[in-house]
Structure formats: C-alpha cells, structure tokens
Amino acid sequence: MNFKNIFTIYTKELRDMLRDRRTLISMVVIPTLAMPALFAVVMAVAFRIQSEVATTLPTIMILGGDDSATMATALRAHAGYRVLPTSDNWRQLIADKQLRAVVAVPAGFEAAVQRGESAEIKIYYYEGEVRSDRAVREVRGFINGERAKIVAARLAAHGLGPAAIRPIEIRAENVAPPEKVGGNLIGGIIPYFFLLMAFSGAMYPAMDLTAGEKERGTMATLLCSPVGRIDIVLGKFFMILTASLGTVTFSLLSLGATFSVGGAFVAQRIAGTSPGTSTRAADKFAEMTSLDPGGLLAVVVMVLPMVVLFAAVLFAISLFAKSFKEAQSYVSPLVVVIVLPGVIGLLPGVELNVRLALVPILNVSLASKELVSGVWHWDLLALIFASTCVYAALALGAAVKMFNREDVIFRM
C-alpha cells in the first residue's frame, strides 16, 4: 500500500467527479432539495385539508324527533355543523360525500328518558373520511353533553352527586421527555433517510469509477501504470465514500434548515389559523419535531460504517459489470434491500435486541430510532458499530479481491 499513490488516484477521481454534472446533481442538488420539497408538499397538502375541514362546517341530517321537540330543536341549534332538510336518499348522499352524517332520534325518545329508561340515538357516517369523522365528533360531543345533564338530573332526584356513578377516576400522564415522543414519531424516518441518501450518493460514482471506466477503456490505461491494485481500489473507494458522505452532509444540512425554518413556520400557522384550540396542536407539533441533538449526532456516527459498507458493496458489484448500464441493472434492485430492513425498523413494536443488532441496516435503523429519542443502549450500540465495521471490512476485502481477478477486470 502506497499512500501517495492512493492520494494521487483519489484527487484525480475527485477532480474528475466534480467536473461531472451528473455527480453534482446526485451529490448536491437532489439531497439539498429533496427534504424541503418533500416537507413543503406534505405540509401544503396537510394544511389545505386541515383548513378546509376547520373552516367549512360538515353537513348532517336529522331523522325522527317529531315527538321529541326539545331534543330535536337543541340538536338543530348546535353550531358545530349545518343541518340539511330531511330527504329519503340520505344513504346515497353520505356515499356521495354530500352529507357527512345522519342522526336518527327514535320515536318516543323524550318520553323514554322521562320514564327513566335508556333510549338509543343512532349516527350514520362514512368511516375513515375526515369530514364525516368531524361531523360524528360534533354530534357525539353534543349528545354527551345532553346525557351528562340528564344523568345529573336523575342523580339529583335521588339526592346523589356525580361521584356516585364515578367512584374511580383515571388520569394518564405522559412522562416520556418530548424528544422521546418526537423520536418515536419521526426518529425512525430520519436515519432511514440518511441511509437512503448514503446509498444513492455512492451509487453513481461506484458505477462510474468501475464499470464506467471499463466501458470507456480507461481502466486498461490505469492498470498499465506501476501502481498497486490495492492503491487503485482504495483511491477509488475513498472517492465513492466522499460522494456518499457529501450526499449525507448535504441532506443533513437541508434537513436541519427545513425543520428549523419550516417547523417555526408550521407552528406559527397552527397558532394563527384557529386560536384557542391550537396551542395544544402547536405544542404537539413542537413535540413531534423535537429531537435529542446528541442522539442525532450519534446517528451520524452509527451511519458512518454503514456508508463504508455501502461504498464497498457497490464498488464490488459494479466492478463485475461490463458497462454502466449492466451495473445499473445489478445495483438498482439493491435499493429494495435497503428499503426493506428500513421499513421493518419503522414498524411499531420492533425493538432492538442482540440478534437484530447483527442484521445490517435494520440494526442501525432501530438503534437510530432509540438514539434520537434519547435512549442509549451502550452495549448494543457497540455491537452494532463493531459488526457493521466488520461487514464493511469484509466487503472492502471482497472488492480488492475482485479487482485482482483478471476475469472480472477484463470481462468484456
């Protein structure tokens, strides 16, 4: 191994790559723009729906209630929805989303209540539809209020207070720090995003520096020089690593900027759109996006050996290909290999243990989820870091071995 030669090859590859528009796009432009664009689109859509739901009242229809005038009038007078005139095709109207809910007051409702019996009010709605859900919430809220009044009156008639029917109260309080909650919500996505960026950042240079060179005929030129094969591999490998880390860095900066600028904007919007109820929503959003900065740094550290592993694997695979196009057909399906463990890591309930700590990608994904939420399992973290380093070293060793195989290098 000759460090001077490795450096010579590395700097040449770096210069070559920086002059290539395609590398700059994959290394700088995409990672910088991807996150803000994604954030902006998701937020814009979410806001649109939310403000629409908040500003336009859902429509309901009331069936029956002719012999229960007090209830029917109060139901009509409630401000949380707009009551449409009764019609027979209400089922169709709900299906067509022109009507959000129907409240059916049974015959003899008020008489039954007067007798001290129980009567059933039915709500028909469209499950999973945001506006329908809101209509149901409003109706339920109103009926619950009415029920509480009736219960209080009945209890009073027997000389009892509200505690008589609620001897036990339950109150659940969250003690997890805000980062923990935020970490669970978006902590899984962030490291996953890094891994994807690291992979996509390494993909193009790995193919270009191996199969691309074979295709263009510059590989033979390079092999004629007295430089050792291992120096060539390492020089090129460091370049792939640089591109990958560059992509991660740009996506990290972009992510930070998006969350600090976009997050403040969103909190402001939430507070501004519907004052009163929104302080909780704004708090919730702040909670969702608050991450432990130390944990975030640790995620970057955990992702590092993973980046080395990606670079080495991509190098070895692309080297085998005769042309850039062939390399693409080998490498593209690998994205699924990255996506799958990442998605498993995002599933709720999948928790880090010794066995999962040895599964590449999944281990880093799971550990990162815990790290950004402020949980540090030092023993497992060490195991993950060490095992990923071992995998990376093995992959790099395989790449060097491949480079020494003339049937690979001269595979035409």
Next chain:
Amino acid sequence: MIEASELTKTFRDKQRGEVRAVDAVSFRVEVGQIYGLLGANGAGKTTVLRMLATLLRPTSGRATVAGHDVVTGASAVRAKVGFLAASTALYGRLTARETLTYFGRLNGLGDAEIAARTARLAEELDMQDFLDRRCEQFSTGMKQKTSIARTLIHDPSVMIFDEPTLGLDLMAARTIVKFVRECRGRGKAVIYSTHIMSEVEKLCDVIGIIHDGRLLAEGTLAQLRQRYGERELEEIFVKAVGANAPRGASA
C-alpha cells in the same frame, strides 16, 4: 528487451470449456528492434501483449521485460513499459496536461520533472494548442498524440503497441507509425501487434505470425519471403496459416 518462453494462457469459457488463447509462444525482442506480431482477430495477439504488460498472468511459461519477470516483478515491469492500445482510452474530463501529470505521478515522478517532460513532449508532438483543453473535446488525432505522450511520460525502455491504429483515419495512423519508428530510433525495444500487412512491411524488423494462439512462423521479411517463396506478406501469411491446419474454425 523482451523475452517470452513457452508463454501460455488458458481461459475458462462457459460454452467452449477451456480455451487456449495463447499456446506456448516463445520469442525475443532486442533493444532498438520492432517486433511485429501479425495475426487475424482472435489469434491471441492481445492476450500475449497483455501478459507482457502484466495485465494478465500467464497460465504457464514465463516472460521477462527489461530484465523483470512479468509475474514476480509486475510493478517493476509496468514502470519500464509504455502500453498503447486501441482500448487504452483517455479520461474525458481531464485536460491533456492533467492526464500527463496524473500518469507521471503514478509512475513516481516529481512534479518538476513531470512539468519538464510535459513541455518537451508537447513540443515534439505539437500539442501546445490543446494541452490545457479537456480530452473529451479532442479530435482523434489530438487524442492519439495525448495517448502517445501518456505512454512516454515515464520514458519507458520497452514499448508495447496493441493494434494502435485500429479505427484511426489515415493521418492519425501515420502519426502512430512515425512515432513507433522514432521509438526504435531512441533505442527502445518495441513489440507491435496488428492485422494490417502494410504496417508490418513498413515497420517491423522481425515478424511473428500468430494464429489460433500459436506462433506459426518467425523471421525478417526477407527470411519469410525465402521460406514461403512468396513476395507479398499477405501470401506468406495465408501459406503459413494454411500449412498449419487449424484446430478448428479460425477464431
């Protein structure tokens, strides 16, 4: 100089099984001599030259280049060899000067020495006008000159040319032929593979006819004319190949 003895290379091919691409080839190239390796496509020329340039390892037999064994002293061999082939392309996004600097450094030269040699080669090959332009913008002739300068940057004592005029127009091919002749003039041992008879007639001091991986005939043009009783090299080639019944269809 170059010395090959019983040089053999076999490949494993999925369809054809074991293929003897080069079969016990022996020859010598002296200092200040051009050895022409003449053969059809697939005869084994490229494999022989790649073994001499240490890009491929011989399956058996041995070869020395400038006194170093191609297997045990591969790095030392590469430091003494300039290899130019149709397949040795240039980096499109580097300028000619950057290309020469890169290969100079890989050959262990210092930057001052590289600058001096670049200036001299640019003058000799008339490259000044495009020295600082990127290779991707070059004409074929400019690319050839840059490739030639690239092979000479470390002043090798042995030159290996693998069909260097393949796909070139007449003028670019003439530049190459002139350059090969100059290499001999400077006392380098040169081996030159081609399937173009006229190039061999014009250039080579010794001719080796290779077919199906085997060296079938060897000698000066005069010796070959005498042995086969023909004047034209093309006729000599056909007779030499025909006399040694091919082991199968010509590759």
